[in-house]
Amino acid sequence: MQSPAGDNLGAPPTKRAKPEMYGPQYGAQYGASHYGAPSGMGGANGHFSLDQFLKRDDDKLPPNHIIRISITNVQYPINVETVYKVCSMAGGVRKIVCFERNNIAQAMVEFDTLESADKARASLHGCDVYDNCCTMKVEYSKMEALSVKENGPLSWDFTDKNSEPTDRRPVILNRPGAGAMPSMGGSNRGGNMYGSNGGGFSLENMGTTNPMMGGTTGNGGTNMMNMMSGGNDRPNMGHHDMMSGAIDQNYGEDRTSVLMAYGLDSEKWDPSLVFNLVCQYGNVNKVFFMKNKEGTAMVEMGDPIAADNVHRFVGEIPVFSNKVRFSHSKKHKRLDVMPLEYELSNGSSSIKSYMHEKHLNRFLRHDMARKNRLLRPTKVLHFYNVERVPDEELNAGFQLREAPFPINIKWMEPKENTRSTGVSGLLYFETVEDATDALVLMNHAQVGERNMKLVFSPAKY
Numbered sequence: 261m262q263s264p265a266g267d268n269l270g271a272p273p274t275k276r277a278k279p280e281m282y283g284p285q286y287g288a289q290y291g292a293s294h295y296g297a298p299s300g301m302g303g304a305n306g307h308f309s310l311d312q313f314l315k316r317d318d319d320k321l322p323p324n325h326i327i328r329i330s331i332t333n334v335q336y337p338i339n340v341e342t343v344y345k346v347c348s349m350a351g352g353v354r355k356i357v358c359f360e361r362n363n364i365a366q367a368m369v370e371f372d373t374l375e376s377a378d379k380a381r382a383s384l385h386g387c388d389v390y391d392n393c394c395t396m397k398v399e400y401s402k403m404e405a406l407s408v409k410e411n412g413p414l415s416w417d418f419t420d421k422n423s424e425p426t427d428r429r430p431v432i433l434n435r436p437g438a439g440a441m442p443s444m445g446g447s448n449r450g451g452n453m454y455g456s457n458g459g460g461f462s463l464e465n466m467g468t469t470n471p472m473m474g475g476t477t478g479n480g481g482t483n484m485m486n487m488m489s490g491g492n493d494r495p496n497m498g499h500h501d502m503m504s505g506a507i508d509q510n511y512g513e514d515r516t517s518v519l520m521a522y523g524l525d526s527e528k529w530d531p532s533l534v535f536n537l538v539c540q541y542g543n544v545n546k547v548f549f550m551k552n553k554e555g556t557a558m559v560e561m562g563d564p565i566a567a568d569n570v571h572r573f574v575g576e577i578p579v580f581s582n583k584v585r586f587s588h589s590k591k592h593k594r595l596d597v598m599p600l601e602y603e604l605s606n607g608s609s610s611i612k613s614y615m616h617e618k619h620l621n622r623f624l625r626h627d628m629a630r631k632n633r634l635l636r637p638t639k640v641l642h643f644y645n646v647e648r649v650p651d652e653e654l655n656a657g658f659q660l661r662e663a664p665f666p667i668n669i670k671w672m673e674p675k676e677n678t679r680s681t682g683v684s685g686l687l688y689f690e691t692v693e694d695a696t697d698a699l700v701l702m703n704h705a706q707v708g709e710r711n712m713k714l715v716f717s718p719a720k721y
Contacts, residue, residue: 310395314386318399319720325377326401329384331365335393338365340416346389346396349630351376355406358414370406382718383633515564517545518589519571525555526580527605528662528701531612534559535620536703537696538586540715541573541634542566543621546595549610551602559586560595562623573636578693579700619711620704635716637696641666642717644684647708654707663701664694682710686719 313332329347331338340356347353352372359366371377377400385398408417521534531547534557538544543562550556561567567588576585601611614620623629633642651669658665666687673683689695695716703714 313395314397316385316397316399321400321402323374323378324400324402325372325374326368326370326403326406327377327381328399328401329367329369330397330399331367331389332395332397333393334365336390338367338389338394339413341413342389343367343369344416346384347371347380350380350383354419355408355417356415357406357408368401368403368406378718379633382635516588516593517561517564517567518592518595519559519561519567519586520589521557521559521584521586523555523579523582523584524549524557525582528580529555529557530604530606530608531557531610532608532704533700535612535614536700536714537574537579538570539620539622539703540632541569543623544614546598546611546613546615548595548599548612549604551599551610558589558592558595562621566623569634573634577637577696579696622713633715633718635718637692637699638716638718639689639692639695640717640719641687641689641695641699641714642684642719643687643712643714645682646684646710646712648683649708657705657707658698658702661701661705663698664689666698686717687714 310332313330329343336342339358343356343358344353347356347369350371353369354372355368355370357368359368369377369380371380381398381400384396386395388395408415408420411417411420519538524534529549531549534547535544538559538561541561543566545560545562547557547559550558559570561570570586571588574584574586576583578584598611601609604610618624622632648671654669655665666689668688669685670688671683671685687695687698689698699714699716702712704711706712
């Protein structure tokens with residue numbers, strides 16, 4: 261049996277020299293001269309914690325339309341196709357350059373707009389490209405422009421229209437490890453981060469046609485059409501999977517869309533407040549409280565990816581001075597039979613279905629899903645879909661619902677030449693706990709003639 265590169269799998273792997281344009285030149289240009297080694301890194305065999313790796317050094321840098329992505333625990337090839345699929349969910353990508361620095365896979369990505377780059381930085385940081393591997397650290401770049409020497413597996417200029425073939429079906433991602441052991445990256449397997457020799461893919465077997473327009477990918481290649489049609493090679497991925505880092509190789513019948521929610525002991529809780537918390541991570545189908553288990557509810561999300569998002573981003577957080585915890589149900593994949601309805605201590609119904617709530621669920625269409633930022637709780641809330649009212653009137657709504665008051669309110673007027681659906685802004689709180697309590701209580705509350713929508717924001721004070 262042979263690997264896609266033609267090397268005998270039974271023989272010790274040998275390191276193939278990297279093409280010059282993808283190795284030292286890019287590594288020096290986009291690594292050392294602009295950043296040095298990523299913070300907290302100890303090389304391929306160094307020891308560092310994930311928290312150290314994810315500590316960003318760009319807090320003092322101004323927002324930029326170019327970002328740098330550093331990737332640890334690499335088990336599958338990191339190339340233009342992979343990076344494009346990850347980043348294009350945030351917005352239009354202009355250029356990508358992949359390289360290796362200190363045995364760490366890195367990529368520089370230039371976006372069409374600052375907004376898209378900001379969304380990618382906020383949504384992708386700390387996510388896994390694939391399940392339990394390829395963890396991303398995303399930072400702003402100092403660079404004003406990204407230079408691409410040549411279109412190939414590790415660099416691409418998407419603004420160069422002359423390089424795009426027009427007679428092929430779209431191909432986005434290679435299938436990891438077709439019939440071969442996945443590449444571990446670094447020197448652990450004698451190969452590089454991008455799949456040369458250590459099992460997986462060989463750069464020499466990858467074509468140089470536009471990764472969005474198709475091309476030869478060697479013996480291990482496949483096209484995205486098979487994946488999107490539910491082929492066995494990879495899961496039939498949902499519309500928001502990449503932005504959450506929730507791709508899972510076992511997506512299928514063994515996955516559950518149902519979550520158990522514990523710690524809902526406060527009398528304030530009801531199905532609508534549970535929805536207010538989890539709706540920013542995926543569509544919600546049903547919420548019901550269990551009569552025989554006080555303070556416990558079951559939540560059916562729209563799909564397993566949405567359930568994974570909730571578990572990942574708000575798996576265990578303090579709300580209403582109590583620790584709320586979400587975990588996957590071990591018994592139910594879907595909630596096919598609803599329990600008997602009863603009245604909660606605050607007078608609310610124990611059951612609520614959101615299957616047909618088109619104005620509440622936020623991932624019903626692809627264009628809607630792309631606008632959502634999947635974040636862990638922060639001290640700042642982004643609000644939208646409201647009409648401009650005096651700050652005193654907005655604060656009165658918080659007082660009415662016994663929610664923590666924001667210490668600062670920032671209104672943002674709609675951009676010119678856009679179809680306005682209300683104004684938006686930022687709410688600043690003293691603590692993450694206050695912001696979380698406020699989101700749970702005030703999400704979808706009426707402000708003027710509209711219902712305000714809230715999400716956690718990556719904005720700083």
